[in-house]
Amino acid sequence: MTTVTPFLPWNRPLLGQEEEAEVMHTLRSGWLTHGPKASRFEEAVKSELGVEDAFAVSSCTAALHLALLAAGIKPGDEVITPSLTFCAAPNAIVQCGGTPVFAEVDPVTFTIDPEAAEQAITPRTKAIVVMHYGGQPCDLVAFRKLADDHGLVLIEDAAHALHAWRDGLRAGSVGDLAVFSFYANKVITCGEGGMIVGRADLVQAARLLGRHGIDSSVWQRHGERRTADYEVTVAGLKYTMPDITAAVGLQQFHKLPDFTARRAQIAASYDRSLTGLPGLRLPTVLDGVRHGWFLYPVLIDPVGGRTRDTVAGMLLDGYGVGTSVHFKPVHRLAAYRCLDCHLPVTEQTSARQLSLPCYPAMASTDVQRVIDALHAIWA
Numbered sequence: 001m002t003t004v005t006p007f008l009p010w011n012r013p014l015l016g017q018e019e020e021a022e023v024m025h026t027l028r029s030g031w032l033t034h035g036p037k038a039s040r041f042e043e044a045v046k047s048e049l050g051v052e053d054a055f056a057v058s059s060c061t062a063a064l065h066l067a068l069l070a071a072g073i074k075p076g077d078e079v080i081t082p083s084l085t086f087c088a089a090p091n092a093i094v095q096c097g098g099t100p101v102f103a104e105v106d107p108v109t110f111t112i113d114p115e116a117a118e119q120a121i122t123p124r125t126k127a128i129v130v131m132h133y134g135g136q137p138c139d140l141v142a143f144r145k146l147a148d149d150h151g152l153v154l155i156e157d158a159a160h161a162l163h164a165w166r167d168g169l170r171a172g173s174v175g176d177l178a179v180f181s182f183y184a185n186k187v188i189t190c191g192e193g194g195m196i197v198g199r200a201d202l203v204q205a206a207r208l209l210g211r212h213g214i215d216s217s218v219w220q221r222h223g224e225r226r227t228a229d230y231e232v233t234v235a236g237l238k239y240t241m242p243d244i245t246a247a248v249g250l251q252q253f254h255k256l257p258d259f260t261a262r263r264a265q266i267a268a269s270y271d272r273s274l275t276g277l278p279g280l281r282l283p284t285v286l287d288g289v290r291h292g293w294f295l296y297p298v299l300i301d302p303v304g305g306r307t308r309d310t311v312a313g314m315l316l317d318g319y320g321v322g323t324s325v326h327f328k329p330v331h332r333l334a335a336y337r338c339l340d341c342h343l344p345v346t347e348q349t350s351a352r353q354l355s356l357p358c359y360p361a362m363a364s365t366d367v368q369r370v371i372d373a374l375h376a377i378w379a
């Protein structure tokens with residue numbers, strides 16, 4: 001089949017002159033790596049979230065790895081996490097020598113179910129990594145209590161949820177640690193990047209591990225010229241965010257409220273226009289939630305000869321509209337293949353789920369194009 005042009009991608013970043021100017025300023029400043037811009041980005045996120053500390057890193061995956069290392073995850077430890085997620089958290093658990101234990105998700109929000117997580121706790125459980133699916137936070141109150149009751153470290157994988165709330169709590173401010181992604185398709189981006197925030201002692205441990213285990217930052221040694229000498233106090237990794245990247249992130253962060261408002265507007269248009277198409281289930285936002293709308297996730301029940309895959313194919317081939325799937329269940333991926341994992345909600349959700357385009361770079365005509373295409377497919 002021929003693809004209709006212009007192609008409307010599932011996602012596209014929105015960058016402007018502010019980012020360009022900040023990057024040019026960095027390039028001309030003589031300081032390219034982790035330094036003053038990274039610190040400003042960290043300060044901005046830290047103060048908005050009201051967390052004790054923040055450390056800007058090269059990706060959310062790096063942040064997850066550091067979070068688990070800082071939490072002390074080691075061989076033999078179990079970490080509870082959903083399977084309906086990106087592979088980054090389970091991979092990071094395995095890289096620490098730990099074992100991911102997959103818990104079922106809630107069928108409405110697709111976020112990890114607190115009761116299922118509680119049932120998965122064993123004497124070997126050391127931590128829980130929750131995930132705020134698509135920008136709708138999991139039950140933060142329940143997970144904070146669960147972690148406290150069982151002496152577990154709570155890590156929020158808030159890759160989708162930099163601007164989301166639930167029950168008066170900001171996503172990323174409740175866990176002992178939380179991580180964010182600034183990957184190219186996220187709610188704000190710097191191409192590749194991430195941040196780890198939370199308890200000062202744990203973030204400081206992550207910061208040390210993320211700069212080779214060196215006891216001072218390169219900015220302190222050479223920018224502020226405090227001392228060029230250093231000590232390696234722990235065998236670490238190199239995960240710091242460079243200032244060129246932080247320059248983009250800083251300017252994107254200022255735009256986050258506007259970006260979220262536009263995402264919410266697009267979601268509302270879809271809600272209004274797509275209600276009532278048989279077999280198409282639109283996302284439910286719980287009371288007390290401010291959704292970040294990283295995803296607009298629909299479920300397509302196999303009725304009327306339509307399936308998720310046929311609809312995705314028709315949108316792409318017939319209307320030039322890109323979509324995505326979030327996610328293939330991790331327990332079914334080749335590296336994990338867990339045969340005795342019983343996760344029917346995860347599997348049914350994954351088989352039916354489709355993410356429609358929902359991002360601030362979309363024009364209203366783009367949104368209408370997606371709506372019209374879906375109506376035509378359902379006609």
Ligand SMILES: Cc1ncc(COP(=O)(O)O)c(C=O)c1O
Pocket residue numbers: 059060061062085086088089131157159160180181182183193194
């Ligand atoms: C839930 C979740 N966690 C972590 C990541 C990894 O983010 P990064 O690409 O910044 O490492 C992603 C990426 O899409 C994600 O969706």
